[in-house]
Amino acid sequence: MLKDKQIIHIDQDAFFVSVELLKNSSLAGKPVIIGGTSDRGVVASCSYEARKFGIHSAMPSRMARQLCPHAIFIRGNMEEYSKYSHIVTDILQEKVPVLEKASIDEHYIDMTGMDRFYGCMKFAHELRLHVMKETGLPLSFGLSVNKTVSKIATNECKPNGERQVPLDEVQPFLNPLSIKKIPGLGQATYIKLSEMGVRFIYTLSQIPQEQLFKVLGNNGTSLWQKAHGIDNSPVLPYREQKSIGTQSTFETDSIDTHTIKQLITSMVTDLCFQLRAQRKLTACITITIRYSNFETHTQQAKIPYTTLDSFLISKAKELFDKLYNRRMLLRLVGVKLSQLVSGHEQISLYSASEEQYKLYQAMDRIRNRFGEKAVKLASTINIKL
Known part of the structure; x- marks a missing residue:
């Protein structure tokens, strides 16, 4: 059963590339690839301009260079990226009641109950502007009833966007999306579901939970819940x-x-x-x-x-x-x-x-x-x- 919580998911857009743009503004609008510069290296991150050529994280650098010969390769500086990650976390911790740092460039915020005092969408919008002003880094956020839906909402409005999915809009929002949009759904599971004719979340949501469990085990149960917008996992405070x-x-x-x-x-x-x-x-x-x-x-x-x-x-x-x-x-x-x-x-x-x-x-x-x-x-x- 869906619970009407107020969960914000914040994601720093193309984080490594954004940090490089702070140091070198001439890279703006260009296909930039962060990662190994040799043919044996891999892509750690890439700009949205590079993604238009089919480049993505974990792709071999050699293949990325073939797809986009004029791309700008930068080895990157993990120490610099970590520094900015800590800066963003420190800013958010000062502003929100419950913050979870999910990864180097992702955070969850639980604003449940705060909408009585301050509109959560308005708060999230102003928080996003504040972080961008303080750091110079672009970011996007999704606001919805749980971590899964808010994360999908963020991914649907990137780059540099905002998206709210209220309780009564969760299923209509999810239904037309590819099952690839579900967090945690790996390539092997995607192939297996595709072979079953399941390519969209709506189709996945129509399969009985028991059948998905028989095919995919506990992962099938989890996917059934996510297809219905159900996710009861709490936002875990970063200090813990x-x-x-x-x-x-x-x-x-x-x-x-x-x-x-x-x-x-x-x-x-x-x-x-x-x-x-x-x-x-x-x-x-x-x-x-x-x-x-x-x-x-x-x-x-x-x-x-x-x-x-x-x-x-x-x-x-x-x-x-x-x-x-x-x-x-x-x-x-x-x-x-x-x-x-x-x-x-x-x-x-x-x-x-x-x-x-x-x-x-x-x-x-x-x-x-x-x-x-x-x-x-x-x-x-x-x-x-």
């Missing part, structure tokens, strides 16, 4: 976003920094695997040390959104070196990754090679099949502390 971490207390207090750094490497590698399995990115790393006298100290750093092992290992060791400066025995070390958001690694925006990232992916596949401890870096084997 979980962190993941681990720590180790040594059997014997130690000053063997070489071995301790090997342990930190192992910890970071395990945490990165967990993040990638959850399709999360981190924007903050914290190192904790505890001396033999039980004094505990921490050091943290904000970082570009990532799950890249080599980058986080290097940052973790750097923080450890800053922390450990007393040459006293240590009894514990810990690593925590926080400020988590949904997203995928943009490998083309880091200095790591494609081969290095493929190695991480191969290691992940082995871990997924044989267990988290099935494969490790050679330097982290047989650590004894």
Whole structure:
């Protein structure tokens, strides 16, 4: 059953490209591609002008260059994009009652009940203008009864648009849209539904829920609900976003920094695997040390959104070196990754090679099949502390 909530979905239009336009206005109106510049690279993001040529995220750069030979390729700067993502989040947190950061460039806002004091559409419109004025970045929003419908509404009014879908208009709004518009519907599911003759949300909504469950399992039930505009998932406050971490207390207090750094490497590698399995990115790393006298100290750093092992290992060791400066025995070390958001690694925006990232992916596949401890870096084997 549909509930009449007031949920705003905000999406920063072609975010990476928009940040580049702030630095170089001459790129406006041109087909711009962010990502790997070599033939072996991939597209991380592209301007709407580039999308007219059929270019999209995750497409091989070689194919993108064939589709649009005059496109402007920019390697990109994940640190800069992360900075602007934090700026937008900070602005929104000051203005709204409940904010969820869904990804590096997406937010949900729950304004339920606030329409009695202030029109939610008017508020969302003024909020959008305020963020654009403060940051110079374009964005779009959808306002509707839940996260699914508001997200679809945003996608239908992009770029630089606004769309409200009231409760009584939800089904008429959804019916004529392609099932591709449903968030979370992957290519394999699209092909299977297409083979059944299901290409539009209206057709999907007419299939009995039990039949969809037989064909697609729990995913079928979820799609049936979304086709009817049903989504009871709450907007989760950003301040409650979980962190993941681990720590180790040594059997014997130690000053063997070489071995301790090997342990930190192992910890970071395990945490990165967990993040990638959850399709999360981190924007903050914290190192904790505890001396033999039980004094505990921490050091943290904000970082570009990532799950890249080599980058986080290097940052973790750097923080450890800053922390450990007393040459006293240590009894514990810990690593925590926080400020988590949904997203995928943009490998083309880091200095790591494609081969290095493929190695991480191969290691992940082995871990997924044989267990988290099935494969490790050679330097982290047989650590004894």
